[in-house]
Amino acid sequence: MPCPALPDGFDLTDPDLLHHRVPLPEFAELRRTEPVRWIPQQRGIAGFADTGYWAVTRHADVKYVSTHPELFSSSLNTAIIRFNEHIRREAIDAQRLILLNMDPPEHTRVRQIVQRGFTPRSIRALEDRLRARAEAIVAAARDRSGPFDFVTEVACELPLQAIAELIGIPQDDRSRIFDWSNKMIAYDDPEYAITEEVGTQSAAEIIAYAMNMAAERKRCPAHDIVTTLVAAEDEGNLNSDEFGFFVLMLAVAGNETTRNAITHGMHAFLTHPGQWDLFRRERPSTTAEEIVRWATPVNSFQRTATQDTELGGVLIRKGDRVGLFYASANHDPEVFTDPDTFDITRDPNPHLGFGGGGPHYCLGKSLAVLEIDLIFNAVADAMPGLRLADSPRRLRSAWINGVKELRVSAG
Numbered sequence: 001m002p003c004p005a006l007p008d009g010f011d012l013t014d015p016d017l018l019h020h021r022v023p024l025p026e027f028a029e030l031r032r033t034e035p036v037r038w039i040p041q042q043r044g045i046a047g048f049a050d051t052g053y054w055a056v057t058r059h060a061d062v063k064y065v066s067t068h069p070e071l072f073s074s075s076l077n078t079a080i081i082r083f084n085e086h087i088r089r090e091a092i093d094a095q096r097l098i099l100l101n102m103d104p105p106e107h108t109r110v111r112q113i114v115q116r117g118f119t120p121r122s123i124r125a126l127e128d129r130l131r132a133r134a135e136a137i138v139a140a141a142r143d144r145s146g147p148f149d150f151v152t153e154v155a156c157e158l159p160l161q162a163i164a165e166l167i168g169i170p171q172d173d174r175s176r177i178f179d180w181s182n183k184m185i186a187y188d189d190p191e192y193a194i195t196e197e198v199g200t201q202s203a204a205e206i207i208a209y210a211m212n213m214a215a216e217r218k219r220c221p222a223h224d225i226v227t228t229l230v231a232a233e234d235e236g237n238l239n240s241d242e243f244g245f246f247v248l249m250l251a252v253a254g255n256e257t258t259r260n261a262i263t264h265g266m267h268a269f270l271t272h273p274g275q276w277d278l279f280r281r282e283r284p285s286t287t288a289e290e291i292v293r294w295a296t297p298v299n300s301f302q303r304t305a306t307q308d309t310e311l312g313g314v315l316i317r318k319g320d321r322v323g324l325f326y327a328s329a330n331h332d333p334e335v336f337t338d339p340d341t342f343d344i345t346r347d348p349n350p351h352l353g354f355g356g357g358g359p360h361y362c363l364g365k366s367l368a369v370l371e372i373d374l375i376f377n378a379v380a381d382a383m384p385g386l387r388l389a390d391s392p393r394r395l396r397s398a399w400i401n402g403v404k405e406l407r408v409s410a411g
């Protein structure tokens with residue numbers, strides 16, 4: 001039965017819709033009445049087909065698509081990150097080199113290599129340094145007089161530092177990398193006044209920087225992750241181009257996502273004081289996962305059907321785009337008790353904020369969970385009385401559930 005409450009022209013990838021709120025009532029309606037719904041394209045938004053897409057809103061269906069890459073491809077016609085001629089050098093198909101846009105067996109090969117940089121041991125090795133960073137970031141914010149923006153003062157810094165630590169970017173180069181990363185992810189929002197030109201130029205700078213790093217390590221190996229990933233190409237490592245694009249992807253995948261999880265988490269705590277009291281007293285280990293469920297920083301990813309197939313009772317044709325709406329899956333009452341309640345003790349919590357569990361499941365999940373834990377522990381210790389000073393200003397983006405500004409005062 002078609003979904004009666006949704007008007008013609010309704011589009012879940014409309015950045016103006018997501019600018020104001022996550023469309024939770026519409027998701028609930030879709031899950032109930034038309035969980036796999038064809039949405040004709042309205043505005044040609046980056047990442048989705050000009051022809052429209054199937055909106056998949058139930059937890060079970062999002063999981064099914066994610067775990068069947070042979071039916072739902074990540075490489076066909078996918079444009080998760082768009083590039084222009086700045087970085088489309090001859091012989092490089094930029095899209096193909098991004099892990100997110102690969103299918104098995106190519107994806108399996110590259111993922112096995114880059115996973116070496118994300119072992120529990122390498123993440124644990126970062127913990128002490130990241131804890132010190134988190135405490136320093138929070139202390140600097142606390143010492144400001146008057147209200148401050150939690151996004152720029154607290155949430156932005158740790159994700160960038162974490163990626164820089166992981167890859168081993170020297171301290172002196174970090175501000176340049178941070179500047180490129182921020183420009184690259186911001187051009188979706190006109191208020192930042194950053195043009196697409198500047199965004200893609202920044203992406204090109206990151207790739208060039210990383211390729212340089214790779215070339216240097218090949219000449220002169222060191223005890224670091226770059227060396228592990230690139231040193232000996234013939235032994236099944238990344239080539240310099242692949243490494244360049246891998247670092248670019250980390251700058252996008254690990255930066256804005258974690259920043260928004262931290263910001264939404266802070267906002268959730270400030271608007272649910274009982275949960276903040278509970279966190280300060282007990283520090284439940286389940287907190288970070290609930291923050292990611294609640295925040296769902298990545299609203300959706302897409303796939304393309306490789307053959308005619310059935311999903312949720314409808315026929316998906318070969319070549320059709322399929323949008324996986326994690327934000328909807330994470331509020332599915334079939335899976336979550338009281339899904340619209342923020343509960344940091346929720347356990348189990350099989351949310352899909354890090355993806356639907358297939359081959360593309362978030363590579364940086366352990367790092368993200370660590371960062372979220374470290375920041376909230378630091379805030380609870382240093383600024384237990386933090387208060388909201390104004391309503392949050394949201395990012396205008398069709399893809400990222402983001403907050404641009406969250407004004408708070410230390411208490």
Ligand code: HEM
Pocket residue numbers: 066099100101111163249250253254255257258261292296297298301326352353354355356357358359360361362363364365367368
């Ligand atoms: C993939 C979410 C943090 C690196 C993904 C996917 C999602 C996601 C939804 C796609 C999964 C799929 O298609 O099935 C998040 C969220 C984060 C976060 C919500 C923070 C709260 C990070 C961090 C890093 C990272 C810190 C690395 C520094 C990646 C990579 C992929 C990925 C490399 C692609 C994996 C592949 O295609 O095989 N993430 N992510 N993410 N994420 Fe994250």
